[in-house]
Amino acid sequence: xxxxxxxxxxxxxxxxxxxxxxxxxxxxxxxxxxxxxxxxxxxxxxxxxxxxxxxxxxxxxxxxxxxxxxxxxxxxxxxxxxxxxxxxxxxxxxxxxxxxxxxxxxxxxxxxxxxxxxxxxxxxxxxxxxxxxxxxxxxxxxxxxxxxxxxxxxxxxxxxxxxxxxxxxxxxxxxxxxxxxxxxxxxxxxxxxxxxxxxxxxxxxxxxxxxxxxxxxxxxxxxxxxxxxxxxxxxxxxxxxxxxxxxxxxxxxxxxxxxxxxxxxxxxxxxxxxxxxxxxxxxxxxxxxxxxxxxxxxxxxxxxxxxxxxxxxxxxxxxxxxxxxxxxxx
Amino acid sequence: xxxxxxxxxxxxxxxxxxxxxxxxxxxxxxxxxxxxxxxxxxxxxxxxxxxxxxxxxxxxxxxxxxxxxxxxxxxxxxxxxxxxxxxxxxxxxxxxxxxxxxxxxxxxxxxxxxxxxxxxxxxxxxxxxxxxxxxxxxxxxxxxxxxxxxxxxxxxxxxxxxxxxxxxxxxxxxxxxxxxxxxxxxxxxxxxxxxxxxxxxxxxxxxxxxxxxxxxxxxxxxxxxxxxxxxxxxxxxxxxxxxxxxxxxxxxxxxxxxxxxxxxxxxxxxxxxxxxxxxxxx
Numbered sequence: 001x002x003x004x005x006x007x008x009x010x011x012x013x014x015x016x017x018x019x020x021x022x023x024x025x026x027x028x029x030x031x032x033x034x035x036x037x038x039x040x041x042x043x044x045x046x047x048x049x050x051x052x053x054x055x056x057x058x059x060x061x062x063x064x065x066x067x068x069x070x071x072x073x074x075x076x077x078x079x080x081x082x083x084x085x086x087x088x089x090x091x092x093x094x095x096x097x098x099x100x101x102x103x104x105x106x107x108x109x110x111x112x113x114x115x116x117x118x119x120x121x122x123x124x125x126x127x128x129x130x131x132x133x134x135x136x137x138x139x140x141x142x143x144x145x146x147x148x149x150x151x152x153x154x155x156x157x158x159x160x161x162x163x164x165x166x167x168x169x170x171x172x173x174x175x176x177x178x179x180x181x182x183x184x185x186x187x188x189x190x191x192x193x194x195x196x197x198x199x200x201x202x203x204x205x206x207x208x209x210x211x212x213x214x215x216x217x218x219x220x221x222x223x224x225x226x227x228x229x230x231x232x233x234x235x236x237x238x239x240x241x242x243x244x245x246x247x248x249x250x251x252x253x254x255x256x257x258x259x260x261x262x263x264x265x266x267x268x269x270x271x272x273x274x275x276x277x278x279x280x281x282x283x284x285x286x287x288x289x290x291x292x293x294x295x296x297x298x299x300x301x302x303x304x305x306x307x308x309x310x311x312x313x314x315x316x317x318x319x320x321x322x323x324x325x326x327x328x329x330x
Numbered sequence: 331x332x333x334x335x336x337x338x339x340x341x342x343x344x345x346x347x348x349x350x351x352x353x354x355x356x357x358x359x360x361x362x363x364x365x366x367x368x369x370x371x372x373x374x375x376x377x378x379x380x381x382x383x384x385x386x387x388x389x390x391x392x393x394x395x396x397x398x399x400x401x402x403x404x405x406x407x408x409x410x411x412x413x414x415x416x417x418x419x420x421x422x423x424x425x426x427x428x429x430x431x432x433x434x435x436x437x438x439x440x441x442x443x444x445x446x447x448x449x450x451x452x453x454x455x456x457x458x459x460x461x462x463x464x465x466x467x468x469x470x471x472x473x474x475x476x477x478x479x480x481x482x483x484x485x486x487x488x489x490x491x492x493x494x495x496x497x498x499x500x501x502x503x504x505x506x507x508x509x510x511x512x513x514x515x516x517x518x519x520x521x522x523x524x525x526x527x528x529x530x531x532x533x534x535x536x537x538x539x540x541x542x543x544x545x546x547x548x549x550x551x552x553x554x555x556x557x558x559x560x561x562x563x564x565x566x567x568x569x570x571x572x573x574x575x576x577x578x579x580x581x582x583x584x585x586x587x588x589x590x591x592x593x594x595x596x597x598x599x600x601x602x603x604x605x606x607x608x609x610x611x612x
Contacts, residue, residue, distance in 0.1 A: 030612070070449070073612050092352065096451040106445040110366045110433075116446075119365070122358035123450035125351060167446065 019081075020175050020207035021046040021069060026078035027231075028064050038064040040231035041078070046209055048174075051201055053222030054211040055316060057326075061231035062211035063102075066179045069209065070100050083174055096124065099168030099176045103183035105160045107152035113163055114139060114148040117170050124171035138166040142196070158189030165196060169206070176200070178210045182217060190214075194221055215317045227320055234323045242319045248274050248286035251312050252297060255282040257305025266300050273297075277325065284321070355452040356460055362447075363464045378425060378472040382417040383479050389413070390484035410484035412579060414477075415571030416542030419505065421476040423540075423564050425469040426509025427516060427533055430461050432525050434517025438609050448610045458514060458606035462599060465510030466503070473502055490575050497584070501570035504591040508563055511595055514602030518609055540564030545572060547580035563598075566590045 023044040029037050039061040046052040054062050067073030069080050071091035080087045087094045108116050117138055121131035139145045142162045152160060161181065168176060178197070182190040194217070200206045212218055218225045219239050226236040235242060256263075260278050267276035267285055272293040274286045283301070287293055298306065312318075321327060367374060390410040437444040447457050481488055492498055520528055539555070540562050546569050549556035559565050570587040572579055581587075 067612070072448070072610065092348075092451045092453055095449050096351070100445075100449060102445075104442055106442045108362070108443050108446060109441060110369075111362070115362075115365065119358060119362040120446060122361055123355050123447070124358075125354035125451075 018048055019045045020048045020050070020083060021052075021209060022079075022081040023065070023069070024079045024081075026065070026068060026080060027076045028061075028068060028073060029076045037231050039068070042228070042231070042233045044226055044233065044236065046175075046207060048207055049201070049205050050223045051197065051208040051210065051221055053218040053225040054209065054228055055213065055215070055218040055225050055320070056211075056228035057213055060228045062228060063179055064231075065228070066100075066177050066209065066211055070098055070177055071095060096171070097174045099171070099173040101161070101164045101168045101176070101178050101181050103180040105152065105157075105164070107155075107160060107163060107167075109152050112149050112151055113144055113155065116152070116163060116167055120167050120170050126171070134170055138170055142166045157185055158192065161185060161189065161193060162196070165193070169200060169204070172204075173206070175207045175209065178208060180211055180213070182212070182214065190217075197221060215315055219316055225316065227316075227323060229320075229324050235319070239316060242316060243314050246286070246314050246319060246322055247288065248314055248318065248322070249289050250287045251314055251318050252285040252287060252294070253279070253282060253310045253312075254285065254297070254301050254304075254306060255308035256301070257307050260304060263301060263304050267297060270296055270300065279327075286318075286322070352452040352456060355450045356456055358450065359447060359457065359460045360464060363460070367464075367468065374468070375475055377428060378421055378475050379479060381424065382421060382476045383483070385417060386410070386413065386480050386483045390486065394485040408486045408488075410486050410488045411490070411576050412545065413484075413543065414480050414488055414490055415575045416540075416568045417480050418473050418476055418575070419540070419564055419567035419571050420537055420542055421472040422469040422502070422505050422567060423509045423512070423536065424533070425472040426465050426506070426511075426513040427528070429468045430465040430510055430513030431516035431520065431528065434461060434514065435520050435522045435525060438518065438606075439522045444610065454607050454610055455603045457610075458603045459599075461517075461606075462507060462510035462514050462602070465513055466506035469506035469509050470502060473506070489578070491577070492575060493577055494574065498571075498574040500588065501567075501574050501591075504588065504595060505567040505570060508567070508591050508595045508598065511598035511602050512563060515598055515605060518602060518605035536562055536564050541568040545569070545580050546582055560590075563591075563594050566594070 021044070023042055026039055026042050027037060028039040029035055042061075042065065044052075054065065056062050064073055068075050069082065069087060071087050071094055075088065082094045083097050085094050085097070107113075108119070111119065114135055117135035118131050121134050122128075126134065136145075139148050142165070144159060144163055144166070147155060147159060152163075155163065165178075165181070182193055185193065197208060197210070198221070201208060210217070210222060222239065224236065224238050225242060227234045227242075235245075237245070254263075260283050263283050264276040264278055267273050267283065270293065272287050272289060274288055276283055276285045278284075285297060294309075294311065298309065301309075317327070390413065434444075444457075448454055450457070481490065516528060516532075539559055541549070541559060542564065546556065546559065546565055549559060566582070566587040569582040570591065572581040573584060573587065
């Protein structure tokens with residue numbers, strides 16, 4: 001693997017911003033699941049005001065990590081500090097500083113959209129008047145004023161998720177946790193939510209920790225991304241550095257009619273090819289560049305029933321494949 | 331969304347500040363429950379009074395009119411008088427189960443809508459305690475709603491006389507809180523789809539064997555039932571109300587039902603809170 005910098009050296013870089021979230025040696029073993037380590041000794045530091053992405057496949061440990069940061073999962077080992085406060089020692093105080101949105105609709109079904117916001121404000125000690133004003137303002141900001149009196153059953157998926165984000169920031173937290181917030185949303189609502197996250201970050205200086213398995217989401221939204229798999233952080237850097245860290249400048253995917261046996265070795269021998277590995281129904285080739293190489297690749301693969309060929313720039317998905325040998329969605 | 335908070339202090343709160351934070355959050359939870367209760371007030375009262383209403387109507391109004399029924403009970407008291415404390419106790423218990431167990435099973439299970447309240451800035455256990463306390467308020471309302479029906483409908487005169495108001499208040503509060511804590515345990519154990527079964531296999535036996543329709547003392551002719559009945563929280567609620575409302579009917583001694591209700595309240599609350607915390611913090 002061609003990683004020029006470890007995550008530790010990136011963390012100790014020259015950025016003067018202080019840590020909003022500090023995760024040290026964090027592990028979670030769920031009892032009864034044959035000692036499966038859902039999270040296995042991770043260290044992370046999320047800086048104040050940054051949008052930080054935790055990217056990984058399902059079951060990688062993203063939700064458990066967020067659960068531990070938000071006091072809902074007790075760490076087996078290690079420590080999480082949010083704004084310097086230990087989440088295990090003082091969960092109530094941590095809750096005042098954080099907001100959380102998951103992919104599930106946890107809106108209070110017995111209350112209207114407005115009441116979901118209003119009572120949330122009251123939970124956090126705001127006065128009646130302040131709660132009323134804040135709720136009204138949030139409904140307006142999130143374009144939900146027309147649905148103030150609607151129950152959660154009457155809201156579309158996108159509206160419900162906007163309301164959940166509004167609720168999560170109603171008490172003006174410092175850190176917002178978004179756990180796969182756009183899972184199950186239609187593309188339009190997803191893009192709208194990204195826009196909201198960007199605005200909140202700009203206007204309120206909110207720190208955002210976002211988990212996702214959407215490459216695009218991590219790429220477009222996050223200043224830094226940590227890739228997580230099997231409960232471990234594999235790398236952590238800005239999306240562009242992660243992509244630069246790949247020696248490959250081009251990824252060529254070959255789809256074959258027949259078996260690929262022998263082809264990766266043959267392709268490996270070509271000048272300009274960094275590595276070639278089998279994938280489902282074909283071979284994936286990492287190349288330093290594509291100029292002049294493509295005809296030779298096609299020629300080599302001809303005997304294997306080449307059916308389709310695609311050439312792309314590396315993405316965070318490429319980074320993940322390079323690290324784990326698997327697709328993010330496998 | 332334009333306001334940026336300026337406080338960046340992460341210093342721990344002073345103790346007084348911390349309790350104020352918890353108290354305001356707790357108050358917020360009560361407010362939310364009050365709003366929901368008021369919106370559903372008519373259905374709430376309906377489900378509270380239908381059962382005692384029918385019971386009193388059939389057994390103490392219709393039966394005497396059509397020449398059926400139960401003649402005098404022990405001490406020359408009539409069946410209507412025996413029923414008064416029993417049916418008030420049932421209203422209290424029933425409320426604890428319908429008011430806490432059913433909604434909690436849903437909120438913890440299918441919808442996870444308890445999450446926003448669990449994320450409020452107070453200890454998670456306090457969220458469970460609030461459920462018990464608010465349920466007790468509903469139970470007290472239920473008891474007051476049921477009482478007039480039970481008192482005025484019977485065709486035969488009902489003899490209620492309260493010797494000791496403090497005892498009545500004590501019994502109603504203890505019974506209401508105990509019913510809430512039982513609701514909390516059930517709500518944390520059962521799945522939403524099991525709510526129907528809950529009423530069939532638990533609530534009905536509790537009521538029929540809860541000394542609602544007969545004083546506990548009269549069970550001495552069927553000793554084993556009398557002993558098994560001691561496991562039923564409703565027995566102590568019925569007997570306590572019997573002592574407070576209709577003292578001329580034989581009832582358990584004060585120390586027995588007060589002590590039992592108190593122990594039940596503590597044990598059920600501890601188990602219920604522990605279950606609740608386990609359901610929301612893994």
